[in-house]
Amino acid sequence: MVSVEVDGAERLLDVLREKLNLKGPKEGCGRGDCGACTVILDKETVPSCLVLAARLDGSEITTIEGIGSTEALHPLQEAFIQAGAVQCGFCIPGMITSAKNLLDSNPSPTRDEVREALVGNLCRCTGYVRIVEAVMMAAERMRSQ
Amino acid sequence: MEIEIFVPRTEDELFEFLETNGHQSKLVSGATDLLPRVWRGQEKPVTLVDVSRLAAFRYIRREHGVVRIGALSTLSDLTKNKFLGNQYEALRRLGLIFGSPPVRNLATVGGNLAASSSSEDLIPIFLALDARVRLKSKTTYREIPLEEFIRGKRTTTLMSNELLAEVSFSELKPNSWCTFDKVGRRERVIISLVSLACALTLEHDSRTVADVRLALNRVRGKLPERARETEKILLGNVLDEFKLGEACKALETELRLTSDFRASAAYRTKVAQNLLRDLLRHCQERIGQEGDLAA
Numbered sequence: 001m002v003s004v005e006v007d008g009a010e011r012l013l014d015v016l017r018e019k020l021n022l023k024g025p026k027e028g029c030g031r032g033d034c035g036a037c038t039v040i041l042d043k044e045t046v047p048s049c050l051v052l053a054a055r056l057d058g059s060e061i062t063t064i065e066g067i068g069s070t071e072a073l074h075p076l077q078e079a080f081i082q083a084g085a086v087q088c089g090f091c092i093p094g095m096i097t098s099a100k101n102l103l104d105s106n107p108s109p110t111r112d113e114v115r116e117a118l119v120g121n122l123c124r125c126t127g128y129v130r131i132v133e134a135v136m137m138a139a140e141r142m143r144s145q
Numbered sequence: 146m147e148i149e150i151f152v153p154r155t156e157d158e159l160f161e162f163l164e165t166n167g168h169q170s171k172l173v174s175g176a177t178d179l180l181p182r183v184w185r186g187q188e189k190p191v192t193l194v195d196v197s198r199l200a201a202f203r204y205i206r207r208e209h210g211v212v213r214i215g216a217l218s219t220l221s222d223l224t225k226n227k228f229l230g231n232q233y234e235a236l237r238r239l240g241l242i243f244g245s246p247p248v249r250n251l252a253t254v255g256g257n258l259a260a261s262s263s264s265e266d267l268i269p270i271f272l273a274l275d276a277r278v279r280l281k282s283k284t285t286y287r288e289i290p291l292e293e294f295i296r297g298k299r300t301t302t303l304m305s306n307e308l309l310a311e312v313s314f315s316e317l318k319p320n321s322w323c324t325f326d327k328v329g330r331r332e333r334v335i336i337s338l339v340s341l342a343c344a345l346t347l348e349h350d351s352r353t354v355a356d357v358r359l360a361l362n363r364v365r366g367k368l369p370e371r372a373r374e375t376e377k378i379l380l381g382n383v384l385d386e387f388k389l390g391e392a393c394k395a396l397e398t399e400l401r402l403t404s405d406f407r408a409s410a411a412y413r414t415k416v417a418q419n420l421l422r423d424l425l426r427h428c429q430e431r432i433g434q435e436g437d438l439a440a
Contacts, residue, residue, distance in 0.1 A: 009148040120245020
């Protein structure tokens with residue numbers, strides 16, 4: 001539980017990065033198009049660049065910092081590394097956040113379902129193929145655990 | 146940026162605030178359209194009134210043959226809803242072609258309608274469903290056709306002390322289907338160059354048009370409208386290749402599109418005709434397959 005004062009029209013993204021020092025969510029476009037700022041708000045993904053922080057009293061927010069840790073990577077993070085799905089890394093926090101949210105509700109997605117779930121996360125580096133493979137790999141591992 | 150924000154916890158708090166401050170405030174729910182405009186300086190409200198916590202306006206229900214959708218229902222609420230039957234394919238299609246999952250989780254029905262532009266996908270759909278909107282204030286409410294609510298680009302008939310509370314429409318009759326499609330520059334996360342919503346009802350022969358409502362993101366101006374002249378061509382007639390051809394010609398005559406940096410008028414017109422043919426055929430096939438559906 002954290003308590004923070006926010007200014008009138010401050011965005012969740014700004015609060016996370018500037019006031020809570022959570023630099024995982026990134027500002028890519030500021031319009032909700034690119035997905036680099038994706039976080040999980042009360043079990044749903046949202047673009048944090050479009051969420052007014054003042055409305056969030058009592059809400060639960062998960063950023064990439066809350067998914068796995070340096071000591072114990074989440075299966076998605078392991079899979080992204082092993083699949084070679086990371087290049088510059090800028091889109092990855094948002095990608096993994098969206099992928100985690102998908103697997104939370106759909107542990108056995110098809111490739112098409114993975115692509116649809118990630119449709120709001122743009123990547124300029126990888127061409128998405130290895131990202132989709134990584135999510136499928138992680139889903140299989142998580143099912144077998 | 147000096148903007149105040151007010152987050153009402155109850156309806157009473159909201160309407161009390163709007164009575165005195167509504168004229169210098171902007172209502173915001175998902176903020177997916179408004180906030181970027183605020184950051185760009187295109188909107189300069191003194192106060193943002195964030196109504197997203199008013200759960201009372203987030204519902205989808207049927208009452209006495211009328212579907213009522215609370216304006217704070219999100220696009221995800223709409224697209225994942227299992228309550229409305231297969232006939233409302235237009236709404237389920239939004240789960241594929243409206244924005245992305247994070248945006249659908251945030252964007253609201255009311256916000257999309259109140260944005261009042263040719264980019265708003267819900268407007269053609271609800272025009273095709275012949276919807277009405279409920280505008281609520283502290284002491285009263287009024288219901289008007291959606292067509293009357295949309296006045297101009299980003300301009301509606303909402304008064305400064307009102308909230309767009311609900312959109313409603315009569316349930317589709319048996320032997321009906323409502324679908325929607327849009328064409329943009331890519332497959333997903335697109336601003337529509339052309340979008341078309343089609344609500345078709347056939348007689349029991351599954352060929353004769355009993356009712357048809359067509360709405361596009363642009364018809365005569367730069368706002369969504371019904372294509373009523375094209376509808377007249379189809380009404381009461383058998384939906385065959387000849388009649389589809391006539392309807393496409395009628396649509397070409399009815400459309401008064403303009404070219405802009407996104408697309409030419411000629412392209413938009415051709416795409417609109419293609420969509421008309423495809424969606425009418427699709428509706429006819431679905432009605433034929435699903436049989437005599439209860440609404």
